[in-house]
Amino acid sequence: MSTVIEQPVEARLISAAPRMRRIPAALHYDPRDPFAVHMTFPAQATLEGVEVCWTFARELLAAGLVGAEGHGDVRVRPYGFERTELEFHAPEGTAVVHLHAGDVRRFLDATGTLVPVGREHLMIDLDRDLAELMRDAC
Template identity: 40%
Template sequence: MATTQPVTIEVDTSMRLVAPDFATLAVRASLRYDQRDPYAVHVVFHPDGEGGESISWSFSRELLATGLTEPSGIGDVRVWPWSTPRGEAIALALSSPDGNALFEVPRNVLTRFLRRTYGVVPRGRESEHLDVDAALTRLLAERER
């Protein structure tokens, strides 16, 4: 019996950090999807220069997909359609005890990324790709750290 390796999709992109005065600053980031974690997407922010640590946010793939057409999410992660002078975008608002950040993400980048994830795990079929035993093992291992 042949086994297949889990598929991971990673897309490097540039997001724009939106300041309170609506000035923007380009930020290097990656969008990541792992078939072994079929309900989640990950945004990894990469530091400029040497020595900085990447910062990763994980949230629901469905939250991201819904945010392409209407406001989605409450609390720490919110996503909604956003128009800019640079074209159609998606707003990604992240909130933590350390502060808040608003990012502008090109809509076409997110649309293509989500389309690729649906090619690996179709929308609504996530439960067929979830290895509950492996997920539980990962959670317990993280708890012990």
């Protein structure tokens, strides 16, 4: 049995406008992909009008609560005492959102209950993953 964690969060889109626009988003964690978290923005919250999902390391999200982390498409850092800032870099541009740091901590605590940090490798089913790769290769 696999339990998936999904936590709705309120994201504040940072832009040139004087007020930050609130947009719905959700953080997801599936123990079958134990190193990764997913952040999904629904279609109505994106410029393209389609759901957008970013996948990045759970470790990146946790480290970004205490200091600036990330050098690639996703960067995370604290923003004051109560917020966490996430930057998403794509060829079309960069989106910056703020989340309540408490929401991020609660999400990470829940993921740690399912798969403790440092024990992720025990959740990987190499036989299943290899069979899936071989099936896709045919």
